[in-house]
Amino acid sequence: MHRILAILFLSCLLVSRSLFAQAADSDTIPHSAHLLSRYIRHASVTGNERMAGLFFSTVARQKGFHVEILTDEPDSFNFTASLYPLDSGKPNIVLLNHIDVVPAVSKEEFTYPPFAGVIADGKVWGRGAIDNKGMGVMQLLAMEDYLDLAKDSDLPFNVTMLSVSGEETGGEAGAKIIVTEFLDLLNPVVVYGEGGSGVPGVLVREPDRKLFGISVAFKRSLWIELKLSMTTIGHGSVPPVSYTVQDKVQALNRLVDRDRRITFSESTRNMFYELGRVEGGLRGFALRNLWLFRPFVIPAMKREEVIHALITNTITITAINTPEGPPNLIPQEITAVLDCRLLPETDTGEFLEELRRALGNEEVDIRVIKEGVHALPTQVDKFYDYMKEALKIVYPGSGVIPVLAPASNDNNYFRARGIPTYGMLPVFLPVYLIETIHNVDERLPIDALEKGLDVYRQLIAVLIESGYGRQVIQ
Ligand SMILES: [Zn+2]
Structure with a gap:
């Protein structure tokens, strides 16, 4: 697996060198890259989305979209840009993206300032280039191509770009407001948000073949505090048989030593089945028939951290705290924080x-700090097929599978309301660029930006041509 990654990595370096030559000629820089660059320059770290939102919504209005500002607060700016007014009541194809970005720490490590939107080496550099302003640009510019058609004819559905705030901190200032206050107005029949993308290095038999994972489900976060309080002697010179820190460590030990129960949910089974179909060969056969190959497949899956996380509920101890005191003081209280998925x-x-049983200590107080939105997986339907078709038009020969993603995002707010919701950033990026998300030197190749734009363009074309489009007309 790792050698394949290395090969992919090298081939991608070669590709980026050819892009470098392309970017040297500024005439070839497309409108999408310039727009993304300007959007990045409106820094919008979560809680400060307003100026960036005003900028992007103004661009949409100038292009001729029907724009609705849904919330306009200093820390929450949410808007829509649509082919038809929202109050037209048409069933709505919603393209979701988020305005906010994570902060750029350690600025001195950045090749270019993170909020300068520099275009160099055939890439747009800066915070939000991939996550998630680039996607907003793709969606808006793809829709722009259909503005005239929408004016001249009465399409059976609306297409709306929805740009929200606060995604990076849980969606309370964005997606949550939309589903609680504006869902009727928005009238979504499907939401295409972020989540999945091209995933390199997965296919063993054909490592160069592109594979896209459309996310149909997320694991949800459950943050827990474990507290153990005990009154014991306070001096560390004579250890009591039982005291806070020792008992807590023992309980946490039992927790981390437990065997994580493997669960093949419907969404993971589907994911491996479809992966098996794309993969082919013996490996593909094993993936399609997991029940038969369980004894061989499961040990291999346990060795891959990401795969293991997709078939189990995970518990990560992220903090252990005692009140401050000198080294010889036995604390009367100890807390631990768990990030469970x-x-x-x-x-x-x-x-x-289960957690209580695993801890094996009735004295430990378990408190839920925060739970992510609980939503069942989207059942793959025609809207999945349309995205798959669009991807295959732009990336001929690629494989497309439904995936469960280990981390959560805004999509679950819509899923929880029963709306089919798919996650797809329609670009294929090498691992070293994926790793720039939330990191130093986040950047998106212009070529990937243009291809992603084309996927959304094709998606709308497929929707218009499809049985769905015609069916709604009747
Ligand atoms: Zn994001």
Whole structure:
């Protein structure tokens, strides 16, 4: 697996060198790159989206979209740009993106300032280039191509770009407001948001073949505090049989030593089945028939951290705290913080029960700090097929599979309301560029930006041509 990654890495370096030559000629820089560059320059770290939102919504209005500002607060700016007015009541194809970005720490390590939107080496550099302003630019410019058509004819559905705030901190200032206050106005029949993308280095038999994972489900976060309080003697010179730190360490030990129960939920089974179909050969056969190959496949899956996380509920200890004191003082209280990630089908109550049993100490107080939105996976439907078709038009010969993603995002707010929701950033990036997300030197190749734009363009074309488009007309 790692050698294949290395080969992919090298081939991608060669590609980026050819892009370098292209960028040397500024005439060849497309409008999409200039727009993304300007959008990045409106820094919009979560809680400060307003100026960037005003900029992007103004661009949309100038292009001729129907723009609605849904919320306009200093820390929450949410807007839509649509082919038809929202109050036309048409069923709506919603293209979701978020305005906010994560902060850029350690600025001195950046090749170019993170909020300068520099275009160099055939790439647009800066915070938000990939996550998620680039996607907003792709969606808006793809829709722009259909503005005239929408004016001249009465399409059976609307297409709306929805740009929201606060995604990076849980969606309370964005997606949550939309689903609680504006869902009727928005009238979505499907939401295409972020989440999946091209995934390099997965196919063993054909490592050069592109594979795209459209996310149909997310694991949800469950943050927990474990507190253990005890009154014991306070001096460390004579250790009591039982005291806070020792008992807590023992309980946490039992927790990390437990065997994580493997669960093949419907969404993971589907994912491996479809991967098996794309992969082919013996490996593909094994992936399609997991029940038959369980004894061989499961040990291999356990060795791959990401795969292991996709078939289990995970528990990560992220903090252990005691009140400050000198080294010889036995604290009377100790807390630990757990970042748990649950499979969509897992019941929170049952999970907490399991956790209690695993700790093996009735004295430990378990408190839920925060739970992510609980939503069941999207059942793959025609809207999945349309995205798949669009991807295959732009990336001929590529494989497309539905995936469960280990981390959560805004999509689950819509899923929880029963709206089919798919995650797809329609670009194929090498690992070293994927790793720049939330990191130093985030950057998106212009070529990838243009290809992603083309996927959305094709998606709308497919929707118009499809049975769905015609069916709604009748
Ligand atoms: Zn994002």
